[in-house]
Amino acid sequence: MDKIAVLIPCYNESKTIEKVVKDFKSVLPEAVIYVYDNNSSDNTAEKAEKAGAVVRHEYMQGKGNVIRRMFREIDAEVYIMADGDDTYPAEYAREMADKVIFKKADMVVGDRLSSTYFTENKRPFHNLGNTLVRGSINRLFKNNIKDVMTGYRAFSYNFVKTFPVLSQGFEIETEMTIHAVDKNMAVENVIIDYRDRPDGSESKLNTYSDGFKVLKTIIRLYKNYKPRQFFTLFSFLLGIIALIFFVPVFITYIKTGLVPQMPTLVMCGFVVLAAIQSYFSGLILSTIAQKSKQDFEYKLVQTEDKLKEFKSENSDKKVKGGEL
Template structure:
């Protein structure tokens, strides 16, 4: 029988964790449900144990740190990641897992934004931030099918994804990193609309719209530079080249008419920016070769994992 692991990262979710564990045990009775407590100061861990979950602890604070440990320690045929705040419906879990088990996806995204307008999005700039992140990723990575919800914490993964995903994030930017990794490595992504509900009264979100939003945007910037260096440094080179030409053309025209270069410092600045532009092109070419080799190594790693999985199935 295929083994499903339900992964629930938790920090101070004592109000909701028992219901979450119970709901997912009901829809996935054969699954192992893991609750990773991230230094909670309430009774989250004890309540989860009483509800029937396998409770472990991650002492490095941050959701990214919790997911890193979960992915490293747990082996399964399908991984379902949810939050412990009882905002994601359990009724979609079976369908999401089945897409993974049938080999139709490497990552299934529980898309909240296509079907729900929820209270937390009424916080200032929250909708704006979600749209900015989504549009940035779709614009920069050009997925075959538009990614409609980047920040959702409701996802299912294949073992191929989990065991080849190099997690760098420590906090809430982990979902953005997951999405970009899947797009860059051409993994199969499916989106499934789900009905999101607000947190129960008294339960507070740990997400800070401004600081965590800034981290997410910085993650997109860094990963775009790392995964698409030719595009990143190419754009930089074009901007520097244009600025150099703006400084140089008036001097050149004046030289054609008078034979003199009266603004020599400006010419030096123009030459400096043109040099930096050319260096950016060179950096882009070198780093693009490294990125291409990284993708090749990833494909080799994927083939090895496939061979190992087939051998285990026999």
């Protein structure tokens, strides 16, 4: 088991990966640097290995798939995750790792948005998207995460081994944030300087398609994690629609004693039934979600026990090594 593992998912980052690996080795000399190559068509893997990283491969395309593989394969007390594009300075890694070790944080967020992101980033729609996503999640999940979509994070062993990776692409960061908030895990923020990609390095993030996936992820996770609020809102909207169509029918009935728009009245009845069904579905699903949280707490205890076993084994090996 590693003390600190630096995890770097990569796809065609040959221009920057060597510098990124060397920077992290300089700041965290005791860490093992893992570079996971995701079907790069350039010599990213060769350069990373030359710089001293342990290179592994994930053949299913997508950042979420790479992170799933990393989290399954690597055992460490502290995980530092960063991108291979040299936009995240390595000098903040020590502070982030210390928050996991000494303050028992489960996730440490490298906060770009409170420093240089909006001046360094040259893509205005990315700026708008980050602001929109951060505001949506903080409002829906009642939290104050400073940077939802940053790729620079530190994790505890407990977080990594209990986080269900469902997203395949760049929406994985949003999923991590919502998971940590919903499961009441300890989250810390570290303000970092952000720098834009160097010349010749191209972003793999598509502003529109990946942005749409992120918004879909927020809605999906809100439905899964907060079903009572989600379905109550849906029920309220259905009730408003039924009321809008019912009022003219009711006014006609008051004036004439007749209901000439009988199909409209029948439709209103069905919409009201759908609203009632939606509301009670939310109540039932909220009970299931609460049970899921209870099961998660038991899983955390089991994961903590496994971490203690790892530490005990490492300690025994060190003692035996000293005796030899």
